[in-house]
Amino acid sequence: AQKVTQAQTEISVVEKEDVTLDCVYETRDTTYYLFWYKQPPSGELVFLIRRNSFDEQNEISGRYSWNFQKSTSSFNFTITASQVVDSAVYFCALSESGYGSARQLTFGSGTQLTVLP
Amino acid sequence: ETGVTQTPRHLVMGMTNKKSLKCEQHLGHNAMYWYKQSAKKPLELMFVYNFKEQTENNSVPSRFSPECPNSSHLFLHLHTLQPEDSALYLCASSHDRGDTEAFFGQGTRLTVV
Numbered sequence: 098a099q100k101v102t103q104a105q106t107e108i109s110v111v112e113k114e115d116v117t118l119d120c121v122y123e124t125r126d127t128t129y130y131l132f133w134y135k136q137p138p139s140g141e142l143v144f145l146i147r148r149n150s151f152d153e154q155n156e157i158s159g160r161y162s163w164n165f166q167k168s169t170s171s172f173n174f175t176i177t178a179s180q181v182v183d184s185a186v187y188f189c190a191l192s193e194s195g196y197g198s199a200r201q202l203t204f205g206s207g208t209q210l211t212v213l214p
Numbered sequence: 215e216t217g218v219t220q221t222p223r224h225l226v227m228g229m230t231n232k233k234s235l236k237c238e239q240h241l242g243h244n245a246m247y248w249y250k251q252s253a254k255k256p257l258e259l260m261f262v263y264n265f266k267e268q269t270e271n272n273s274v275p276s277r278f279s280p281e282c283p284n285s286s287h288l289f290l291h292l293h294t295l296q297p298e299d300s301a302l303y304l305c306a307s308s309h310d311r312g313d314t315e316a317f318f319g320q321g322t323r324l325t326v327v
Binding site: 130132134139140141142143144147149188201202204205206207 | 255256257259262270302304306313314315316317318319320321323
């Protein structure tokens with residue numbers, strides 16, 4: 098069975114601080130996919146990034162960066178120079194589905210990030 | 215424009231009512247999903263449809279009844295709900311491939327009174 102753990106329930110930072118959201122996952126599959134989603138107060142989950150299990154390269158997109166480490170089963174997300182608009186709930190998710198099957202995402206419980214002005 | 219549209223955005227219903235939630239996607243995806251998001255709980259997968267066929271029912275009570283007439287539309291029919299069913303119901307869609315992400319609608323905030 099697959100499992101995603103986001104130990105940080107709530108984080109508060111002051112604007113312009115860097116913040117890292119932790120994600121630890123469990124799976125028995127050798128091929129899997131990891132995701133981060135952002136959920137603003139409007140409710141919609143906004144896709145941020147997908148990472149394949151066979152690609153351990155870290156990724157940077159503007160102020161966002163992701164650190165994928167298979168050795169520790171972690172996929173952490175860092176926001177640099179945080180802004181008030183970054184305030185949202187962030188979800189880490191895992192999928193083991195392959196071709197020909199519908200995706201079944203297992204989500205972590207989410208981390209509520211509040212960026213204070 | 216998210217590509218996945220859910221209606222209504224808010225719904226208040228009594229325990230004896232019958233209502234339906236609607237989801238529509240214009241992304242050309244083959245798979246559609248219903249998720250339930252309750253306060254302080256992880257997102258729970260309820261139903262999965264792949265090419266209009268239901269492939270997953272995660273022990274959801276029969277008072278929730280999904281319908282998928284085609285790959286672009288998904289409904290969730292509700293009847294005789296309980297107050298604990300109050301939650302945000304999210305619809306999502308994706309290709310049936312592992313290397314793609316799911317796209318979500320904005321959800322329907324359901325309150326059962």
